[in-house]
Amino acid sequence: MTRFRLTPTPAQESALLRQCRHARFVWNLALEQWAMWSRGRRSYPPRYIEQARQLTEARAGNGWLRAGSQTVQQQALRDFDQAVANFFAGTHDRPTWRKAGVHEGFRVVGPQARRVERLSRRLARVLIPKVGWVKFRLSRAAPEAKSYRITLDRAGRWHIVFAVIPDSIRGPGTGEVVGLDRGVAVSAALSTGELMQCPGLRPGEARRLLRLQRRFSRAQRGSNRRARVKADIARLKARAADRRKDWVEQISTALARRFDVIRVEDLRIRQMTRSAKGTVENPGRNVRAKAGLNRGILSQGWGMLVERLE
Structure with missing residues (x-):
């Protein structure tokens, strides 16, 4: 695309x-x-x-x-x-x-x-x-x-x-093999010892996003103020998504040109990022901590990186 x-x-x-x-x-x-x-x-x-x-x-x-x-x-x-x-x-x-x-x-x-x-x-x-x-x-x-x-x-x-x-990117033809491990603290760690971090919002942007989210929760439903705050939040999140996509494109292209075989740990991201809320009869535990972990996983672009490598 x-x-x-x-x-x-x-x-x-x-x-x-x-x-x-x-x-x-x-x-x-x-x-x-x-x-x-x-x-x-x-x-x-x-x-x-x-x-x-x-x-x-x-x-x-x-x-x-x-x-x-x-x-x-x-x-x-x-x-x-x-x-x-x-x-x-x-x-x-x-x-x-x-x-x-x-x-x-x-x-x-x-x-x-x-x-x-x-x-x-x-x-x-x-x-x-x-x-x-x-x-x-x-x-x-x-x-x-x-x-x-x-x-x-x-x-x-x-x-x-x-x-x-x-068009597919041709490898170097040297038979080079590398392993790639994905994480939250470090987005991608190569078996060569290289550590790569997916960019997100800057500290000032993250603080502004938090303020906007609090303002959004207090705004009246259907009001113009709520619509404006919602648009501001969407623009900030789109900025983070654009940086993540750009990082994935650059990293996947660089790895494809350097190595002939790239081995990635098989992670079931959808199951890993399921909500921990549970049901009314069986409520979940540590829901807030699990939600934060889910956000951390999704912000690293794990699935997108493997998709682009393929």
């Missing part, structure tokens, strides 16, 4: 949000149809062909849905159909509901995904259905891709993600 920062105008941002709402509505409607089905029923839930026909009927009877791009809405149905197939194949989890403010995005596939023009050394633009030409920053060369996804993160930043598989 190759990601670039979109710079839409206010009018384009409104159009993009409308497309996100349409894609989310279609996905959730398809999920509701699928969730109503249970084993033992004679009829099966509708698949993509039938749902696409139903979408055409829905667009004819609803002007707000017809105002959006049919390509985007049909692609949401295709994505859901693929998610169901992946679930039954055992390769992915069960499809879940998409929520406003969390799952903001849509995908464009086919000839429309190739409508990308370079404007300058640092700027390009893409023709998004029902939105128009939207500029994005060229932090690297734009790839030739058959599809892309438009996303909005919780920090309010728009991105375009092209679906391309990056």
